[in-house]
Amino acid sequence: xxxxxxxxxxxxxxxxxxxxxxxxxxxxxxxxxxxxxxxxxxxxxxxxxxxxxxxxxxxxxxxxxxxxxxxxxxxxxxxxxxxxxxxxxxxxxxxxxxxxxxxxxxxxxxxxxxxxxxxxxxxxxxxxxxxxxxxxxxxxxxxxxxxxxxxxxxxxxxxxxxxxxxxxxxxxxxxxxxxxxxxxxxxxxxxxxxxxxxxxxxxxxxxxxxxxxxxxxxxxxxxxxxxxxxxxxxxxxxxxxxxxxxxxxxxxxxxxxxxxxxxxxxxxxxxxxxxxxxxxxxxxxxxxxxxxxxxxxxxxxxxxxxxx
Amino acid sequence: xxxxxxxxxxxxxxxxxxxxxxxxxxxxxxxxxxxxxxxxxxxxxxxxxxxxxxxxxxxxxxxxxxxxxxxxxxxxxxxxxxxxxxxxxxxxxxxxxxxxxxxxxxxxxxxxxxxxxxxxxxxxxxxxxxxxxxxxxxxxxxxxxxxxxxxxxxxxxxxxxxxxxxxxxxxxxxxxxxxxxxxxxxxxxxxxxxxxxxxxxxxxxxxxxxxxxxxxxxxxxxxxxxxxxxxxxxxxxxxxxxxxxxxx
Ligand SMILES: Cc1cc2nc3c(=O)[nH]c(=O)nc-3n(C[C@H](O)[C@H](O)[C@H](O)COP(=O)(O)OP(=O)(O)OC[C@H]3O[C@@H](n4cnc5c(N)ncnc54)[C@H](O)[C@@H]3O)c2cc1C
Ligand SMILES: Nc1ncnc2c1ncn2[C@@H]1O[C@H](COP(=O)(O)O)[C@@H](O)[C@H]1O
Numbered sequence: 001x002x003x004x005x006x007x008x009x010x011x012x013x014x015x016x017x018x019x020x021x022x023x024x025x026x027x028x029x030x031x032x033x034x035x036x037x038x039x040x041x042x043x044x045x046x047x048x049x050x051x052x053x054x055x056x057x058x059x060x061x062x063x064x065x066x067x068x069x070x071x072x073x074x075x076x077x078x079x080x081x082x083x084x085x086x087x088x089x090x091x092x093x094x095x096x097x098x099x100x101x102x103x104x105x106x107x108x109x110x111x112x113x114x115x116x117x118x119x120x121x122x123x124x125x126x127x128x129x130x131x132x133x134x135x136x137x138x139x140x141x142x143x144x145x146x147x148x149x150x151x152x153x154x155x156x157x158x159x160x161x162x163x164x165x166x167x168x169x170x171x172x173x174x175x176x177x178x179x180x181x182x183x184x185x186x187x188x189x190x191x192x193x194x195x196x197x198x199x200x201x202x203x204x205x206x207x208x209x210x211x212x213x214x215x216x217x218x219x220x221x222x223x224x225x226x227x228x229x230x231x232x233x234x235x236x237x238x239x240x241x242x243x244x245x246x247x248x249x250x251x252x253x254x255x256x257x258x259x260x261x262x263x264x265x266x267x268x269x270x271x272x273x274x275x276x277x278x279x280x281x282x283x284x285x286x287x288x289x290x291x292x293x294x295x296x297x298x299x300x301x302x303x304x305x306x307x308x
Numbered sequence: 309x310x311x312x313x314x315x316x317x318x319x320x321x322x323x324x325x326x327x328x329x330x331x332x333x334x335x336x337x338x339x340x341x342x343x344x345x346x347x348x349x350x351x352x353x354x355x356x357x358x359x360x361x362x363x364x365x366x367x368x369x370x371x372x373x374x375x376x377x378x379x380x381x382x383x384x385x386x387x388x389x390x391x392x393x394x395x396x397x398x399x400x401x402x403x404x405x406x407x408x409x410x411x412x413x414x415x416x417x418x419x420x421x422x423x424x425x426x427x428x429x430x431x432x433x434x435x436x437x438x439x440x441x442x443x444x445x446x447x448x449x450x451x452x453x454x455x456x457x458x459x460x461x462x463x464x465x466x467x468x469x470x471x472x473x474x475x476x477x478x479x480x481x482x483x484x485x486x487x488x489x490x491x492x493x494x495x496x497x498x499x500x501x502x503x504x505x506x507x508x509x510x511x512x513x514x515x516x517x518x519x520x521x522x523x524x525x526x527x528x529x530x531x532x533x534x535x536x537x538x539x540x541x542x543x544x545x546x547x548x549x550x551x552x553x554x555x556x
Contacts, residue, residue, distance in 0.1 A: 237466070
């Protein structure tokens with residue numbers, strides 16, 4: 001059994017969710033190969049991951065921006081050598097892997113949260129309200145991995161060879177026009193040790209900056225509820241939840257967030273949860289380890305000061 | 309140009325979903341059902357494209373039980389022109405994509421707009437699978453769609469922010485939350501929708517084998533998180549985080 005993991009990269013290193021996907025692959029068993037699209041430096045970082053036997057680098061303009069059509073065609077060309085094809089459940093993985101699965105006539109299993117065997121996996125359904133165990137009859141398995149459910153493999157410790165990907169057809173169906181990727185000094189949400197998230201209660205983009213001050217003190221990433229994103233207080237990639245990012249930091253601080261099931265689906269695996277809300281009946285308190293009832297506009301400056 | 313919008317009947321997002329005691333699934337009897345919220349966004353986008361004169365006909369498709377007629381009617385009341393109901397239950401994204409492919413081959417749309425994710429199975433797969441089967445381009449998680457000169461310019465919500473791609477038509481688009489705010493159907497439009505045609509088919513009529521590939525071995529309640537306790541002040545909170553939880 002050999003497993004291929006499609007890597008996601010942030011800048012020049014493979015992302016932490018990719019390392020979680022490799023951990024899931026290791027649990028399934030067998031040799032693990034990693035495919036990196038565009039980015040020789042990221043391929044080098046993948047080669048250092050423990051448990052990785054080989055890195056395949058697909059360089060070239062078709063792969064640079066991770067467009068789904070050429071990436072899926074390449075994965076299909078590589079597929080005969082593999083029993084399982086995995087990717088982290090990031091925007092990239094979710095864009096590409098279902099396309100790969102359909103080309104292989106396989107039913108994808110998205111966002112696996114547990115491995116029960118080579119063909120049996122656990123995953124959440126209904127916004128995390130239920131946990132299903134599913135067994136596939138497809139010979140080849142195509143999966144995305146819910147990173148929050150698998151401790152990432154360490155960043156160092158292995159030394160795999162890097163080889164160039166074989167040529168594959170490159171369907172010119174779409175082209176990359178541009179991107180607005182916010183450069184931030186803060187950690188990425190899916191890799192952060194501490195996250196502070198704000199909700200509708202923040203009231204404006206200016207007010208949202210109160211969270212930045214506390215985030216600075218804690219070295220935290222900043223997240224948001226859907227309501228805060230929809231209202232334009234925070235950018236879309238900050239959304240935590242069922243249909244946003246799924247996070248599992250050591251500490252998650254929810255500020256002015258009510259705790260709708262769709263939000264909880266994205267953060268309830270956090271180790272320690274703090275809720276700050278003026279409504280003591282807010283459902284977020286039902287999952288919080290520490291709850292603080294009060295007005296966030298009074299409490300946040302106090303918190304900033306207390307953290308020194 | 310013609311546009312297809314697949315709409316799925318799902319448990320309403322406000323319902324507190326309960327796992328069945330026998331572990332075979334979740335309780336769906338006597339539960340409020342609605343159109344998948346992402347599909348409402350898809351229908352809204354289709355109707356706006358029609359209002360702009362870019363799209364001439366909108367066909368709403370649902371694969372589901374006979375009651376999925378209701379969700380097709382909702383799409384018709386929002387502005388779709390006619391509906392197709394494919395009666396099948398328990399279909400997985402691959403089978404849905406195969407059914408939609410057969411319909412696309414018959415209807416020849418230039419664009420299919422789907423939701424990015426059904427809020428029941430949370431698969432986030434059908435649009436991408438349909439694009440693969442048709443050999444079309446895909447613009448997933450769209451927050452903006454512009455169609456002109458045989459191409460669709462799609463702004464996508466990705467992990468670090470936004471990305472824009474240009475798709476050759478015909479193309480698949482899947483909606484994200486920020487694409488638009490779906491309208492409510494007006495009473496006159498609900499009345500008008502009753503007269504719009506809905507065709508009913510079976511997967512076999514389309515030559516599709518919809519046999520599931522996955523067997524659900526069990527469905528259980530996720531591990532419960534216990535509520536902790538309230539702290540009285542910021543000072544107490546910081547003390548607990550430092551000395552009890554040891555996370556800062
Ligand atoms: C298809 C779909 C997908 C969704 N996906 C997501 C998702 O991925 N992520 C997500 O978060 N949501 C998602 N939602 C939305 C979700 O259902 C809720 O609407 C949303 O999470 C509410 O955001 P909120 O808690 O910020 O706002 P609200 O529910 O309005 O809560 C605001 C809270 O702030 C408190 N508050 C107000 N003023 C103050 C103050 N001065 N000090 C302290 N507290 C104060 C209030 O007591 C209240 O509890 C989704 C919904 C749908 C239909
Ligand atoms: N049974 C169905 N009938 C109609 N559309 C569907 C069906 N299943 C999935 N879809 C479409 O595919 C999208 C993504 O669903 P999924 O891949 O299941 O998360 C939905 O938002 C719908 O637009």
